Amino acid sequence: MDITSNQSNAGAARQWDLMRASFDGDWQGVTTWYGRESTGMDLTHGESDPAGSMYAIRFSDPNTGLWHGTGLRFASNGERKFPLYRHSYNLSNNCWHFPNTAGQSSLEMDGSAGRAGHEVNFFSSRSRSMIIALYHRQDDLNMILQSVAATPFRCQRACPDPVRDNPESQRDLFQAVAGWPGVEQELQPGKWPDQAPQKKRIPGFDARTFQKYDVDGFFQDNLLCNLPDSLPQGPFELNFGCLLSPQRFVHLMIEYDEKHQLTRWVERRYQSTMEG
Secondary structure (H helix, E strand, O other): OOOOOOHHHHHHHHHHHHHHHHHOEEEEEOOEEEEEEOOEEOOOOOEEOOOOEEEEEEEEEOOEEEEEEEOOOOOHHHEEEEEEEHHHOOOOOOEEEOOOEEEEEOOEOOOOOOEEEEEEEEEEOOEEEEEEEEEEEOOOOOEEEEEEEEEEEEEOOOOOOOOOOOOOOHHHHHHHHOOOOEEEEEEEOOEOOOOOOOOEEEOOOOHHHOOOOOEEEEEHHHEEEEEOOEOOOOOEEEEEEEEEEOOEEEEEEEEEOOOOEEEEEEEEEEEOHHHO
């Protein structure tokens, strides 16, 4: 297949190249899972395996790779492998890649499937800060948040990045980044641009643009989320964030329409005025 024969294929090829640039590495980290209790989600007390897990993602040439995970929670014997090929990558359009933020998402959260989930990765140098949110369908077809996981991955092929300094609380983090100027980019499922999406300047950061729902999470590696506990009727969004350094904060929004179909991913990158 000629992957550069039209704009759509060129855009898909660019997504593959961005995936290689970000994910190529031996990513080791301890994942902490947070679940639902009788009173609702508990994002303060989680369960983790001290042994951690490893995601070895390697490429033998520009078009071929291998994903090899060990220490996995949901895999048989804790291990899984699958090949990666440029020509067949992301045919379902559920994977998405900005240059330094990437993941995979359920395109439908309308109850047609029993589960729906999202993985969001924030990259900085050889750090990969990952957060996962899983929703489950109830008997009334409503989707409720079932579990959240956070992992501070570090690549083992190079000298690992140090552990980040954490603000005392989510409130302290938001106070630190309040007013920082930012830029915004967006992607839409299946409409992959063959060039970098246009960056649009946006107002300074305001915590109210992040905190819209009833479930707030603040985790290791300065990972954040704000999510609806139960999906509302009509349009909604899922909010994820990460303070990558004392000068850089990223807010990733996943937006759904009134039919609970995914419409776009929006990445907002804020930078302290100390860096201009």
